[in-house]
Amino acid sequence: MGKDVGPPPGPPSTGSPAPWHASPLEDLLAWLASRPEGLHPDEARTRLQTRGPNVLVERTYAPAWRLALKSFRNPLVHVLMVAAILSWFVGERFDPYVITGVLLLNAGIGFLLERRAEHALAALGRLMAPRARVLRGGHVQDIPASQVVVGDILVLQAGDRVAADARLVQVADLFIDESALTGESLPVLKHMEPLPDRDLPIAERTNMVHMNTVVTGGRARALVVATGMASEMGAIARDVAGIETTSPLEHKLADFSRRLGLTIGCVVAAVLVLGTWKGLDLQTVVALGISLAVSAIPEGLPVIVSMLLAIGVWRMAGRHALVRGLPAVEALGSVTVLCIDKTGTLTRNQMTVRRVHLAGRDWTVTGEGYRPRGRLVPDDSAGDAPFALHLFALGSSLCNDALLEEVDGTWQVVGDPTEGALHVLAQKAGCREVWPRVDEIPFSSERKWMATLHERPDGRRQGFIKGALEVLLELARDEVDEAGQVRPLDRERWSRAFDAMASRALRVLAIGTFTAEPHEGLESLCHDRVTLVGLAGMQDPPRNDAIEAVRACQQAGIRVVMLTGDHLVTAAAIARELGILTAGGQTLEGRFIASLLAPAYDGRLARLQVVARVSPAHKLQIVRALQARGEIVGMTGDGVNDAPALAQADIGVAMGRDGTEVAREAARVVLTDDRLITLVRAVREGRAIRDTLGKAVLYLVSTSAGEIGVIAAGVALGLPLPLHPVQILWINLVTDGLLDQTFAFETPEPDLMVCSPRPPDQPLLDRGMAVRGLLFAAWMAGGTLVLYGWALRSGPDTGRAQTMAFVTIVAFQWASAFTLRSFDRSLLEQGPFSNRWMVLGLAISITLQLVVLYWPPLQTVFRTVPLSGPDLMLCLAVASTLLLGHEGWKIGLQRLRK
Numbered sequence: 001m002g003k004d005v006g007p008p009p010g011p012p013s014t015g016s017p018a019p020w021h022a023s024p025l026e027d028l029l030a031w032l033a034s035r036p037e038g039l040h041p042d043e044a045r046t047r048l049q050t051r052g053p054n055v056l057v058e059r060t061y062a063p064a065w066r067l068a069l070k071s072f073r074n075p076l077v078h079v080l081m082v083a084a085i086l087s088w089f090v091g092e093r094f095d096p097y098v099i100t101g102v103l104l105l106n107a108g109i110g111f112l113l114e115r116r117a118e119h120a121l122a123a124l125g126r127l128m129a130p131r132a133r134v135l136r137g138g139h140v141q142d143i144p145a146s147q148v149v150v151g152d153i154l155v156l157q158a159g160d161r162v163a164a165d166a167r168l169v170q171v172a173d174l175f176i177d178e179s180a181l182t183g184e185s186l187p188v189l190k191h192m193e194p195l196p197d198r199d200l201p202i203a204e205r206t207n208m209v210h211m212n213t214v215v216t217g218g219r220a221r222a223l224v225v226a227t228g229m230a231s232e233m234g235a236i237a238r239d240v241a242g243i244e245t246t247s248p249l250e251h252k253l254a255d256f257s258r259r260l261g262l263t264i265g266c267v268v269a270a271v272l273v274l275g276t277w278k279g280l281d282l283q284t285v286v287a288l289g290i291s292l293a294v295s296a297i298p299e300g301l302p303v304i305v306s307m308l309l310a311i312g313v314w315r316m317a318g319r320h321a322l323v324r325g326l327p328a329v330e331a332l333g334s335v336t337v338l339c340i341d342k343t344g345t346l347t348r349n350q351m352t353v354r355r356v357h358l359a360g361r362d363w364t365v366t367g368e369g370y371r372p373r374g375r376l377v378p379d380d381s382a383g384d385a386p387f388a389l390h391l392f393a394l395g396s397s398l399c400n401d402a403l404l405e406e407v408d409g410t411w412q413v414v415g416d417p418t419e420g421a422l423h424v425l426a427q428k429a430g431c432r433e434v435w436p437r438v439d440e441i442p443f444s445s446e447r448k449w450m451a452t453l454h455e456r457p458d459g460r461r462q463g464f465i466k467g468a469l470e471v472l473l474e475l476a477r478d479e480v481d482e483a484g485q486v487r488p489l490d491r492e493r494w495s496r497a498f499d500a501m502a503s504r505a506l507r508v509l510a511i512g513t514f515t516a517e518p519h520e521g522l523e524s525l526c527h528d529r530v531t532l533v534g535l536a537g538m539q540d541p542p543r544n545d546a547i548e549a550v551r552a553c554q555q556a557g558i559r560v561v562m563l564t565g566d567h568l569v570t571a572a573a574i575a576r577e578l579g580i581l582t583a584g585g586q587t588l589e590g591r592f593i594a595s596l597l598a599p600a601y602d603g604r605l606a607r608l609q610v611v612a613r614v615s616p617a618h619k620l621q622i623v624r625a626l627q628a629r630g631e632i633v634g635m636t637g638d639g640v641n642d643a644p645a646l647a648q649a650d651i652g653v654a655m656g657r658d659g660t661e662v663a664r665e666a667a668r669v670v671l672t673d674d675r676l677i678t679l680v681r682a683v684r685e686g687r688a689i690r691d692t693l694g695k696a697v698l699y700l701v702s703t704s705a706g707e708i709g710v711i712a713a714g715v716a717l718g719l720p721l722p723l724h725p726v727q728i729l730w731i732n733l734v735t736d737g738l739l740d741q742t743f744a745f746e747t748p749e750p751d752l753m754v755c756s757p758r759p760p761d762q763p764l765l766d767r768g769m770a771v772r773g774l775l776f777a778a779w780m781a782g783g784t785l786v787l788y789g790w791a792l793r794s795g796p797d798t799g800r801a802q803t804m805a806f807v808t809i810v811a812f813q814w815a816s817a818f819t820l821r822s823f824d825r826s827l828l829e830q831g832p833f834s835n836r837w838m839v840l841g842l843a844i845s846i847t848l849q850l851v852v853l854y855w856p857p858l859q860t861v862f863r864t865v866p867l868s869g870p871d872l873m874l875c876l877a878v879a880s881t882l883l884l885g886h887e888g889w890k891i892g893l894q895r896l897r898k
Helices: 027-029 041-051 064-073 075-089 095-114 120-128 232-241 248-277 282-296 301-318 326-336 342-345 386-398 417-427 469-475 491-502 548-555 567-580 590-596 598-608 615-629 640-649 661-666 678-717 724-745 767-794 798-819 835-852 856-862 868-897
Strands: 131-136 139-144 153-157 165-177 214-226 321-322 337-341 352-358 361-365 377-378 403-407 410-412 435-440 449-455 461-467 474-478 486-488 507-516 530-539 559-563 588-589 608-612 634-639 651-656 669-671
Touching: 027 165, 064 798, 120 153, 120 301, 120 507, 153 165, 165 640, 214 248, 232 588, 232 615, 248 301, 301 326, 301 403, 301 678, 301 724, 321 678, 326 651, 326 678, 337 342, 342 559, 342 567, 352 386, 352 417, 352 491, 386 417, 386 461, 386 474, 386 507, 386 530, 403 417, 410 417, 417 507, 449 469, 461 469, 469 474, 469 491, 469 507, 469 530, 469 588, 469 640, 491 507, 491 530, 548 559, 548 567, 548 678, 559 567, 559 615, 567 588, 567 608, 588 590, 588 598, 590 615, 598 608, 608 615, 615 634, 615 640, 640 651, 640 661, 651 661, 678 724, 678 767, 724 798, 724 856, 767 798, 767 868, 798 835, 798 868, 835 856
Parallel strands: 337 559, 337 634, 474 530, 559 608, 588 608, 634 651, 651 669
Antiparallel strands: 131 139, 131 153, 153 214, 165 214, 321 669, 352 361, 352 530, 361 377, 403 410, 435 449, 449 461, 461 507, 474 486, 507 530
């Protein structure tokens, strides 16, 4: 030995043995140059040096300086940079410094939006098992998990976390909890025989164990076939590392900036040509260009976006939803498809007995989860069957190796979840008896049953047996009736009862009993001596709020798709119970995802509601396929297997209480109470932010367009410049800057969750909003110019006319802010003073505007003159026409709709 003969990463290539799960053990041992007694320690050291440690490679992130510079790629920023340079060259005293301050503020905000921490791979590394037991040179050694190499023999027992992907070589009733990796809600019974199908999903590779899964019962030895990044966990790590996403808001802002920048450039160029044609001097033309550029760009847009998102983050945190990355807030409101991982999200990940069949009757079991509260209620009114019920509860409690305990107010199962569910059932039935166990036959995959023998308080011995019904029907000869009497077994009735439970996607276990004499062996008692007592049908129950949450999503126009590692029949039944699977809905097994993604099956993808037997790769494929159709995809999950899909989705949502750290770090939203209804509330908050952002952007763009209209029309008509550049800066940074931010405190519209999401490709300002904005801009520009022209004709004082135009355009913006609080509801319906922050912003803006008009030092800076009372009232009256006209239109529209 002494040379590295380990395999390449992943399944063997052509000419090598079949995939790990399909190869005979002898072939794998030979190909990996290993032996049943393990590697020689020297060979293990050589492989460790050659192949590297059993760790996951962490992802590198872009440096901070690169993210900061990214903020200057925006076309609007380029326009402002040119304006600042030109204003400095023409000798402006204030403009270049104000514009530069705006640029730096924009860069800082952009840096904060981009600097999103994604530490999923670091969490994967922390999840690695710290220690592992391996067989080397025939001796068991306890080593750091990072030193496990391909060819090692792992020694596993209950409670261990598996250190690497391995093929089982010895097994003794081994159960592995693979829920975090596969989504399978129950521990999987493992064996060591080769599997004939080369293309089995991970959940069905029952002769394999995988890194970071947990041994819940039994013991085993396993041949390590993949470590580190070559493991299934490494595949997840590579998937997460390769994912780069941007939010819908980032896409829309980038598109909006490009379109607005192009429009601004065209308008400025046209007005400059017009000014030159009109004979204006160069300095005036340059000042005019600066005025247009500064007036056109909504400088407050980055600030209002950040403020809206920050307030949304704060509100969501108060409602048990923590958001990583501000754009994720708006993305929630844009979701069109929500992919939900069943286990731990829609369900409790706690097996619960839901139905019982005993004494010829069916019973419903109340209560959910591991909390031992509830009771057994017969479906008919024939009364209880105390003897049969007590015997059934005894069997559930005594033929059981699990423990039920309460930790910090939470009930937990130590051992197999199925046996834990039977323990809870026994306590709900009032069984508290403990009979000493004198003998047992443990469960095995060959027998499909287990049996225990106990000493009763009267000194006699009684045994209990539980297992698959088809096996116990072969062992049983009698059954217990309602009176507690033993009668001949009616096999057909028991089969019908089993089918009824199975049709509800319940996992069914049969429980029987037998008596024994002290000299009799337990094995012989279990053959043709069993009296069948009852059936227990169990299921991982839906969370209390899951049905309500699903209904709320569907009402909001969000399609819900359930993803699970369970079998398709089970998954479909649970989906129907939750209201996810509806008439015409498409169900699918994960292995058929590739065929579904073909263009010919795009219609089936549009109807997809349930996907069963999914692997991490399947989940990632589904999310990407939906995104390729233009959907905004939300993905919920709690396990390691969900991490790639959580990172890829437009909005990944992880469970914070019961979820893995890997899932939490890969997601952009974490629900601290693990309730799906919390996600629905977060979606509503996201929609409110998106709606408010639309109003704020419309306000900023319409007012900027109004300013451009005043200047452009004034130049075209040969009038003196109506507004000076410094006045425009005052309007944009003070008047707009005070009112646009108060939109963040507006009460959400009442119909946000009863309408479909906006189309994913809908721009930040859709056609209807753009038309409304142009009408507002034309109204502002027309009213201001009419008053400006009147003032010029009514006297020789140009300063008075320009000041009146300045005050009028500012007052128009006050009116615009208040009437745009809602697109449909009138101000009277909302309450004129319901947004106290906007009222405060208006009061401050009015006060500052009066200071600019009547305080001599600022009159010099902003080139204003004091206005008389009638002049000031005339300006306000003209501006109020916008408020009155728009409010009247909204009231008339409401009456037409009624």
